[in-house]
Amino acid sequence: MADEERAPVTLAPVLSASWDAEESWTLDTYLANGGYEGLRQALAMAPEDVVTAVKDSGLRGRGGAGFPTGLKWSFLPKPDGGARYLVVNADESEPGTCKDIPLMMAAPHFLIEGVIITCWAIRAERAFIYLRGEVVHVYRRLLQAIEEARAAGFIGENVLGSGLNIEVVAHAGAGAYICGEETALLDSLEGRRGQPRLKPPFPAVAGLYARPTVVNNVESIASVPSIITEGADWFAGMGTAKSAGYGLFSLSGHVTRPGQYEAPLGITLRELLDMAGGMRAGHELKFWTPGGSSTPLFTAEHLDTPLDFESTAAAGSMLGTRALQCFDETTCVVRAVLRWTEFYAHESCGKCTPCREGTYWLVQVLRRLENGQGTPEDLDKLLDICDNILGRSFCALGDGATSPISSSIQYFRDEYIAHLTGGGCPFDPVASTLFAGATA
Structure with missing residues (x-):
């Protein structure tokens, strides 16, 4: 349709x-x-x-x-x-x-x-x-x-x-x-x-x-x-033919009215944002997660993707838990992905080698990149480590840890490169300004 x-x-x-x-x-x-x-x-x-x-x-x-x-x-x-x-x-x-x-x-x-x-x-x-x-x-x-x-x-x-x-x-x-x-x-x-x-x-x-x-x-x-x-x-009768019923959609991040929005599956983020008052005043959506941090990132071009199992998968991600974390243009995608990856490395149970060792090295490489100390080859190294974890870990934790990394490089490779050419995170001045305003 x-x-x-x-x-x-x-x-x-x-x-x-x-x-x-x-x-x-x-x-x-x-x-x-x-x-x-x-x-x-x-x-x-x-x-x-x-x-x-x-x-x-x-x-x-x-x-x-x-x-x-x-x-x-x-x-x-x-x-x-x-x-x-x-x-x-x-x-x-x-x-x-x-x-x-x-x-x-x-x-x-x-x-x-x-x-x-x-x-x-x-x-x-x-x-x-x-x-x-x-x-x-x-x-x-x-x-x-x-x-x-x-x-x-x-x-x-x-x-x-x-x-x-x-x-x-x-x-x-x-x-x-x-x-x-x-x-x-x-x-x-x-x-x-x-x-x-x-x-x-x-x-x-x-x-x-x-x-x-x-x-x-x-x-x-x-x-x-x-x-x-x-x-x-x-x-x-609610939802879509293959993704029936209703569900709780959790909007968080830079949203005017974050919270729980219960709607039939198949609703879009654009429709949910309209109900939530849109992104915070004066800012635009940069990237978001359709199903929590272990699902591949989406960008503003996916605003009209129906949030059902099939449509989300066809667009390259997963519906997951319908945890819609929305980030505006002031957010450094490299820093956000690093924070998520640090979480997964910390929470790895250590039972299997791909996840135990792979998440550790993903954090090391991402930290170098975020601080502007890496090389362009580190992007390929990240993708190679992800490839060696995906489908090879004992459970889905390892797979989930690779999703934000591979998708962020797909959509925001230039931002990774900017960290290298600029010798550090280009969002630091913005972040400092926001912090100063919040504590004034």
Whole structure:
């Protein structure tokens, strides 16, 4: 469809619909807005029918990879009388990603209800929510929501007379980015050092405690109740043909009104910026991330790229977690990429050589370039190191570390060269002026 024929996309508040309500996080507020009706309907359905409904809705994982959620559930083997688990990945660690924590803070019962419905669908009796330990306020709110649900009879034995016995455990992690990788999360949950496992076996076959396990993102699970109450066709009617439904888009950086914007997939950054008041006054967009710092950068020429899984990939990046970090012309792209790369080098678990050694050397070369002490050959060296990491690391951390580097050289090679010819960062005077103004 040509751009002029495309109808503008508007916001679709579902998960965020009650965030501005007084005490939105309480069970009373959630019930007043139709909460736990999805659970009642799901318990009246056969578990396999719940799985089918989620499949038919087209819900795809909201944690970054975009794998079909219902299909992932169906990978579990047939019950054998042993334990089966649901693990919710709430270890939100990606720089710029900030959607799951606000959701759990403002409306945790969306997640709790989704957890219970999912356990019914996959025939699990115990669920774990793995949360970053640093966000103590969110952890406490989650614990409170679990206790409220337990007191109301939504958690425990024979939930609402259905025969479902379920226990939900909130687990606080120790703050390692690598534990956002599902198998490293499982190792951490078992009390071991968080490091990715070799696959196969996949978690669906041998996950937590070597038992069949489903691992899903917070937003994925929180989207399930509305699919049950409103219907699979309702959910599939939003978004695009292959990227159905709505999602939280996190706008941060040099934006007039940063925050969470819940909209159907397929909306563009231009449309979101219009809703957010545009870039800060007097400045223009220079570059941005469509899915967090581990996705290849986009520039102003990608403002009209539909933010769905297929269109973003076709344009050379990934939708990821829909963490839209927007930077204006005062930002040094080399310095920004260096800061991200330092993060990935620090958070590498060290298990595999490409990531452990590669991220270290990426930082060394980038520091030279940013300080104007490198050579033009260093650009090729950076790309060569990236090529030796991409597809060769044990998990996606290494791949993600290469994305901002290779894409920034693609779009901003001249800026890298300017650091060399100018003997340092050409943005230092600008940065000093901005700092002086901010502290005046």
